[in-house]
Amino acid sequence: MSEHRIGGRYQVERKIAGGGMGAIWLALDQQLQRRVAIKLMDTHRVTSLEDRRRFAQEAKAIARLQNPHVLQIHDYGIDGEVPYIVTELLEGEDLEALLERRQRLMPAVVAPLLNQIARALNAAHLAGVIHRDLKPANLFLARIDGEEVVKVLDFGLALLDVDTSVPEGDFVGTPRYMSPEQLRGRSNLDHRSDLWSLGVVLYRVLTGQFPFPADALMALRSGMGATPVLASSVVPELGAEADAFFARALAVEPSQRFASAHEMAAAFSALVIAGRPTRAAKVLVVDDEPDMELVMRQRFRKQLQESIYEFIFAANGEEALEKLRQHPDTDVVLSDLNMPKMDGLTLLGRVGEVHPLVKVIIVSAYSDMSNIRTAMNRGAFDFLVKPLNFQDLKATLEKTLKHAGEVRRMLRSTEENDLLRMFVHGGIVERVLSAVRTPLGVAGERVEATVAFLDVKGFTPITRDEQPETALRRLNANFEVIVPELLSRGGVVDKFVGDAVMAVFRGQGHVGRALDACISARQQLRAMAFRGGESSAYTHGVCIGVASGELLSGSIGARALGRLDYTVLGDVVNTAAWLASMANKDQLLISEELRGRMETAFECEEQTSRQLPSRAAPMRVFDVLRRRDVTVSPAEPTASVELPKVSVEPYMAAAPDKRD
Incomplete structure (x- = not known):
């Protein structure tokens, strides 16, 4: 294939991604001397009139949308019997690949991404185009001039307002992201079906999970409805505000959803900017002494009553790691050194895997100073010695929580500046x-x-x-x-x-x-x-x-x-x-x-x-x-444009099309 020329113009170099309708290849446009991406229909689909119709419709849908957040099409044609689409070449990765690495993203990081996706969808919906297959694999994070630009890909299943050939019961798309009306195969879908899919994408990006279990899809398809798992139960710091947001974004009845992608993005931005109210400082106490919980609650009775502190308890390092997973908003860990199953030093080495920002205070006896020095060298924030002096403990907790609060405020400031950049250069x-x-x-x-x-x-x-x-x-x-x-x-x-x-x-x-x-x-x-x-x-x-x-x-x-x-x-x-x-x-x-x-x-x-x-x-x-319309005849020279230099390393590392 590397020596093959498509349409007499595009020199194919190598395959860079797969897909449901065909593979994507890196090619050189020999006429304009620039590298492009070419989507070639798979040869086993060429004989299908329906597949050819959808392939051509993808080109028409993209061509309608002159938007910086939609993959731009340069050309469309048929080479021999094989249809092809020529598009801009992108460098970066899709959102699916990013999620596979990070599992979930912080709300302040998601907000500017959602804002860009909303612009693309708004342009599509105004042009009478419904995507029908919105999912992380079709949202590409392109690196352009040093900035991250979201590009919506793969309009192969798109509906155009002029398309009247879609039969009732037509079941196409990726089920986990399909709206209830799309699951039922309705032919009269409107833009709110895409907004449902965007809601599922957003839920997964924020929580790392899907809002509905797989067995709930049958209920949605049958029209029985289903309630999304509360986002705050998966990620507590999202709060009740996020639950209310998703209740609207994932409403079974389309009329109860957001009216537009712009409205959804604005509501999410407002939710992020508003932030969370002040909460009690959460301290995880890790100690195998059976009376430790009772002693801590007695000594800090006033602070607990005034919601200044909230304590959670674990008997060893293994249990502490599980508690941290259950309580990702923990501020400080107060851990003994000598414990069964997993000791304090081992816990200290692994706590960053679960919660990289939490501060750890190590507690041990005077005779164990060598281990305390080891703990400090491994990143413990402070240490205390037994028997505990509770005045010293209170002062140490206050100092550690103050530092943890400063770190959180710094991160919040960074998030707010990221949000500011959504609207200001x-x-x-x-x-x-x-x-x-x-x-x-x-x-x-x-x-x-x-x-x-x-x-x-x-x-x-x-x-x-x-x-x-x-x-x-x-x-x-x-x-x-x-x-x-x-x-x-x-x-x-x-x-x-x-x-x-x-x-x-x-x-x-x-x-x-x-x-x-x-x-x-x-x-x-x-x-x-x-x-x-x-x-x-x-x-x-x-x-x-x-x-x-x-x-x-x-x-x-x-x-x-x-x-x-x-x-x-x-x-x-x-x-x-x-x-x-x-x-x-x-x-x-x-x-x-x-x-x-x-x-x-x-x-x-x-x-x-x-x-x-x-x-x-x-x-x-x-x-x-x-x-004014400016018409340039073929004989007239056009303005000289300096083409960007782009690397040939993976540009469109989109995951293979999944119909799960």
């Missing part, structure tokens, strides 16, 4: 975080940039008439549509100002990218409003103002309050804000000067001149309607 985050070490005003600079204000139209009355929770949910639903469009075109979310979002675009083509992002956000909101009807959260529309020019960029704030923001200032910001305030619903207003710069690229319509506070004379303003 990473460079801004790093500069804000480093600003506390830099005197105010030192890091200022003048930059050329474009500023966009996108204001949700007429939202103020909602804040008066609706309940706070309802109003905020409605506003955030709009932001969840707007923000991904800004980020996907290189925008940086500078701030949220009431019911408006301000974004800054810098670098090559910043004006065009800003206008494209605003037009796309407007179109997405219109489409969501059309599908949702008059009661939809998206019916407000947006008022948009865009301005471009020189800005002052730097850190502002009050160090005494620990509040520093990295932002931009100047007339450009003021002009964009005023244009947004003067725009009508779904208008994108720009100045005459900016229109002159972009006239050949965008179609604009002049509006009534407006008086801006900073200008003596009225300003001519224009509404940007759309990007």
Whole structure:
């Protein structure tokens, strides 16, 4: 196969993955001199008209979705009798492979991944495409320009809104991830079936398990329904909030699920950001003395009554490891050295396998100082000697718990910064975080940039008439549509100002990218409003103002309050804000000067001149309607594009297709 050329153009090099419909090969596009991935239908399927239809439908489904989080298709054709699909080449691994290594992921790590998957699904559903086989093996974690980008793969089972050939009872997909209506073989599936599958993926990623045992699938298929295992019973730190989330995500009745992938991602992000309430410090006491539990409960009676401490007990190291598995939120282990079955030193060596963050205090007699030194060298946080001085024990516990709390706060801060990067450009985050070490005003600079204000139209009355929770949910639903469009075109979310979002675009083509992002956000909101009807959260529309020019960029704030923001200032910001305030619903207003710069690229319509506070004379303003279609004839040279250099090491190490 290494010498074979597909379609007279693609030089096949080697197989890089398998699949249900065919294998995936690394190939060289000899015309454009770039490496690509080619999916070739298996020869034993070529004679099946149904398989050929599904293979062609996969190409059509992908081609509909020009989204950065969907695997992009370059070409489709038939070589001899064998159909093939040519796609971009990805470097990284699928989520299934990651889970096989890590079992489960922390919520703060999952949130940005879910946000990207939601963008892809939202684009698919708006385009009338239902995936039908969403699972970890079809979610690829690609490494692109040093960042992790989620790509949704394998639309081989996708339904298109024009497809009327799916018979009732058609049973295709991976059962453990299939919605109840898909298990029943219903032909009138809608996007909420994919949302169920996404809920199963999310449950497994967070807990390492499936929400329903295998024997519950028959109940789901028969329409009897089933209740998912509480996520908090598998991973206690997830809490009741996660249980409520999954009760909705995995509701048997589609109408009771989340309405969109964006809504699901927003709800999960809110759950993560909210965090868990303060809890009692959990201490595992490991000692084979039969009266140890009674003594500890008597000595710490007040702390137990006030929920300052919570004790759990084990008689030896083996039992302690099992207790740690049952209580992953344990803060401190207080362990004797000499115990039957597994002693304290052996436990100390193995505790990191179960709980790498827990702190261990070793207890032993004065005569056992050599073992205590060994324990300290192996990572024990502190030690105590018998007979125990309980004042010393209390002080040691307080010191150890304080340190454990600092570690947890550091991790929580890292998680929050990861969440911040979901909505704000990473460079801004790093500069804000480093600003506390830099005197105010030192890091200022003048930059050329474009500023966009996108204001949700007429939202103020909602804040008066609706309940706070309802109003905020409605506003955030709009932001969840707007923000991904800004980020996907290189925008940086500078701030949220009431019911408006301000974004800054810098670098090559910043004006065009800003206008494209605003037009796309407007179109997405219109489409969501059309599908949702008059009661939809998206019916407000947006008022948009865009301005471009020189800005002052730097850190502002009050160090005494620990509040520093990295932002931009100047007339450009003021002009964009005023244009947004003067725009009508779904208008994108720009100045005459900016229109002159972009006239050949965008179609604009002049509006009534407006008086801006900073200008003596009225300003001519224009509404940007759309990007002009630019047709390039084959004889015309196109812009030169530098192709990325990519390694040929495994790019799509997707697990073989599993229909379990």
